[in-house]
Amino acid sequence: MISEKIPEWLEFYMDKINKLAVYNQSNRPNHVLVNEYLPGQGIMPHTDGPLFHPIVTTITCGSHTVLEFYERHSTEDFTKDQGCTTSELGLPKPCATLLLERQSLLILQEDMYHRHLHGISEQTQDTIDETIKNLHLCQAKVGDELKRSTRISLTIRNAPKSTKIKLFS
Numbered sequence: 001m002i003s004e005k006i007p008e009w010l011e012f013y014m015d016k017i018n019k020l021a022v023y024n025q026s027n028r029p030n031h032v033l034v035n036e037y038l039p040g041q042g043i044m045p046h047t048d049g050p051l052f053h054p055i056v057t058t059i060t061c062g063s064h065t066v067l068e069f070y071e072r073h074s075t076e077d078f079t080k081d082q083g084c085t086t087s088e089l090g091l092p093k094p095c096a097t098l099l100l101e102r103q104s105l106l107i108l109q110e111d112m113y114h115r116h117l118h119g120i121s122e123q124t125q126d127t128i129d130e131t132i133k134n135l136h137l138c139q140a141k142v143g144d145e146l147k148r149s150t151r152i153s154l155t156i157r158n159a160p161k162s163t164k165i166k167l168f169s
């Protein structure tokens with residue numbers, strides 16, 4: 001991984017996250033991934049893997065989304081199927097969901113990083129029900145139908161191995 005200077009506007013948010021003291025001095029965030037999702041777009045169940053320090057902080061901008069978690073199988077099973085618990089039809093079956101409201105910060109670590117996959121299903125709206133684990137922290141209520149609009153996520157974390165080579169001068 002080759003490092004580039006983080007733009008000032010992003011440093012502002014990284015500093016804010018640093019003040020929460022979720023990271024140690026040795027693994028302070030040095031990496032930001034910006035993803036854009038149009039309504040109906042998502043991301044397949046996956047783990048973020050060993051390339052990163054296993055604490056992920058994600059700021060949600062624009063639209064809400066629903067982040068789904070799946071129990072991760074052993075490495076052996078991983079080669080046979082999707083690497084997570086599936087329904088009878090072979091579709092990934094979430095064991096937990098979180099509503100990520102706009103302007104929220106998600107901190108993902110420990111078992112949720114190592115022992116679960118995460119993904120976002122390809123939907124244009126979400127029906128809010130009591131299975132959403134963080135509903136008590138949200139403004140949305142059971143029964144709400146939330147239409148997705150464009151969501152930008154800022155995934156801020158530490159990549160222990162990065163090379164300081166200037167790509168552009």
Ligand SMILES: O=C(O)CCC(=O)C(=O)O
Nearest residue numbers: 033035043048058153155
């Ligand atoms: O957009 C998000 O909140 C999740 C993104 C993600 O999981 C990833 O890029 O690895």
Ligand SMILES: [Fe+2]
Nearest residue numbers: 046047048118
């Ligand atoms: Fe991810």
